[in-house]
Amino acid sequence: MFKGSIVAIVTPFKNGKVDEKSLGNLIDWHIKQGTNAIVPCGTTGESATLDYKEHFRVIKFTVEAVNKRVPVIAGTGANSTDETIIITKEAKKSKADGALLVAPYYNKPTQEGLYRHYKAVAEAVKIPIVLYNVPGRTAVNMLPSTVARLAEIKNIVAIKEATGDMKQVSEVIRLCGDRITVLSGDDFTTLPLMALGGKGVISVSANVAPKLVSQMCSLWDNGRFDEARAIHYRLEPLNASMFIETNPIPVKTALAMMGKIKEEFRLPLCEMASANREKLKKVLKDLKLV
Secondary structure, eight states, rough: OOOOEEEOOOOOOTTEEEEEEHHHHHHHHHHHHHEEEOOOSTTTTTTGOOHHHHHHHHHHHHHHHHTTTOBBEEEEESHHHHHHHHHHHHHTTTSSSSEEEOOOOOOOHHHHHHHHHHHHHHSSSOEEEEEEEEEEEEEESOOOOHHHHHHHHHHHHEEEEEEEEHHHHHHHHHHHGGGGEEEESSSGGGHHHHTTTEEEEEEEEGGGGHHHHHHHHHHHTTOOOOHHHHHHOOOHHHHHHHHHSSSSSSHHHHHHHTTOOOOOOOTTOOOOOOOHHHHHHHHHHHTTTT
């Protein structure tokens, strides 16, 4: 249902408020560049610093701006099950095509707690759900056996796997087969994950180089492995640069350098250190993005 290059889109700010004009321009650019789906209000979208009203508005605005040209998968995860249900219901009301649910962070739930959390949301909101496993952010790893249990639930359709562990990805695919779509959650793992049977990526790098990420996924999907691999290596410096400081600081800085958005963050995120900024600028110049 969801495949290819799926951008975890940034949330542009201007003078402390969501910059809807820039967000709309980014959405149009992505669709023209071949992005296959858009995720508003993910980690890269600074969802943790959006209040409820802003979160709901960004989802609704994105759905309206996309206007059914590609799927919209709204980030609706929270560390409380009740709160997750509230946000996911709002995404469904806004006509999002799916919901991306990060594993509850800080609580460090058990595997049984994770299962019950996702089951409760899936039963409460009949919308296609994408699991999101990112232990580096949440302090909990959703094990393949838990993913396999959740894959039995009809409207749990995919998982964004951001452990960077190909052994774990392999085990998820082995246990789940075609009952769930596996997507990369780290750009540097996209190609190896697709080689194992994954279907694409929910990408940070696609914010900056949407055409290249989309082409790489499409080429691999069409059996043009050498060409896809060439793009993978071309993208590797960019993939690394997106994490020289906490995401989304580098990606928003890159987009500002490209003239796409204003360089503005919400505390506790702040501007890049000058040395890292120069490293990022060189990567963008090498890719002819600035």
